Amino acid sequence: MKYIDEFRNKKLIGKILKKIEALSPKGAINIMEVCGTHTQNFRRFRLDKLLPKNLKFISGPGCPVCVSSQGYIDQAIQLSRQKDTMILSFGDMLRVPGSKTTLEKERARSGNVHVVYSALEGIKLAQQNPGKKIIFLAVGFETTAPTIALSILAAKKQNLKNLFFLSSLKLIPPAMDYLVRDKRLRLSGFLCPGHVSAIIGTKPYEFIPAKFGIGCCVAGFEPLDILEGILVIIEQLIEQRPRVDNQYRRVVTPNGNLKAQQVIAQVFRSNDAFWRGLGKIPKSGLKIKNTFSRFDAENVFGIKEAPGARQPARCKCGDVLKGLISPLGCPLFSKRCNPDNPVGPCMVSSEGACNAYYKYK
Numbered sequence: 001m002k003y004i005d006e007f008r009n010k011k012l013i014g015k016i017l018k019k020i021e022a023l024s025p026k027g028a029i030n031i032m033e034v035c036g037t038h039t040q041n042f043r044r045f046r047l048d049k050l051l052p053k054n055l056k057f058i059s060g061p062g063c064p065v066c067v068s069s070q071g072y073i074d075q076a077i078q079l080s081r082q083k084d085t086m087i088l089s090f091g092d093m094l095r096v097p098g099s100k101t102t103l104e105k106e107r108a109r110s111g112n113v114h115v116v117y118s119a120l121e122g123i124k125l126a127q128q129n130p131g132k133k134i135i136f137l138a139v140g141f142e143t144t145a146p147t148i149a150l151s152i153l154a155a156k157k158q159n160l161k162n163l164f165f166l167s168s169l170k171l172i173p174p175a176m177d178y179l180v181r182d183k184r185l186r187l188s189g190f191l192c193p194g195h196v197s198a199i200i201g202t203k204p205y206e207f208i209p210a211k212f213g214i215g216c217c218v219a220g221f222e223p224l225d226i227l228e229g230i231l232v233i234i235e236q237l238i239e240q241r242p243r244v245d246n247q248y249r250r251v252v253t254p255n256g257n258l259k260a261q262q263v264i265a266q267v268f269r270s271n272d273a274f275w276r277g278l279g280k281i282p283k284s285g286l287k288i289k290n291t292f293s294r295f296d297a298e299n300v301f302g303i304k305e306a307p308g309a310r311q312p313a314r315c316k317c318g319d320v321l322k323g324l325i326s327p328l329g330c331p332l333f334s335k336r337c338n339p340d341n342p343v344g345p346c347m348v349s350s351e352g353a354c355n356a357y358y359k360y361k
């Protein structure tokens, strides 16, 4: 536990909190994070109780499961109903509502939906089940994309004819570009995601201070990391010098992981993507390139993602994901909607804001 304890040291936490308290300018300070682990750990370590009252820490669209659109879930359900298909999915996705039903209910009905922990499991299952069409639900951000790209390359190398990928992979910087333009949020700064930044580096955020005058700090996930990141943003505000700082230098570099970026670029191209709650964001998704189109489930099965599928009634996930309201602002929170009976995706995944608020309320 040596390395974790250091980042949870109460004395150091106390010192940083004092600095934040002393330096924080008057008036509203709105800092947004776009990372499910930041969402979770901010609530888990009760940092909300420790920060000055005028500092609002807003959770944005950082949970990959939560931002998958209803149209994508519907698409996956339709594929599971095709003859001889086997859908492979990360566990959290099963309970995310589509417009009428969930993959979990489809699994109970048809048995065609299976939980896996990695895209690479698809290779083995495709070899073991030559009579089945294996379809992997590729969701996640820049962090997940390299292993999915590697799985597609491995499938090509092994000349697998029965393994396909339904990509709903998403890119964080275009979503931040969308959010920073929303005047209702009045953002003072972004706490940038540590995992995503390990892949892409710090440079892709530079347009935010340059174009919008909003500061950024890449931060790790322990309490000291998060508080240091917040302190750095406050210092930027005082100096009136918005920039991209990096608190997570033990993992993140300016250029990121070039090998991972290379493998992503080899297999995917960017495309316009649908985000639950946020709608269509230009160049915010990863689509399988034409050279690998025989592995692209959308292309092979001809079932498209329907835009604008309806949200569950009264669910405010859209506003929660945009950071316009906290989960407590949803009338269903903790009443009709809870982790045992989630109405919307933000209550399903442990990285979802509603789930974190419920768990640590």
Ligand code: SF4
Pocket (backbone or CB within 6 Å): 314, 315, 316, 317, 318, 320, 327, 330, 331, 332, 333, 334, 337, 338, 342, 343, 344, 345, 346, 347, 348, 354
């Ligand atoms: S509490 Fe439930 S219904 Fe309300 S926004 Fe969150 S997930 Fe949706």
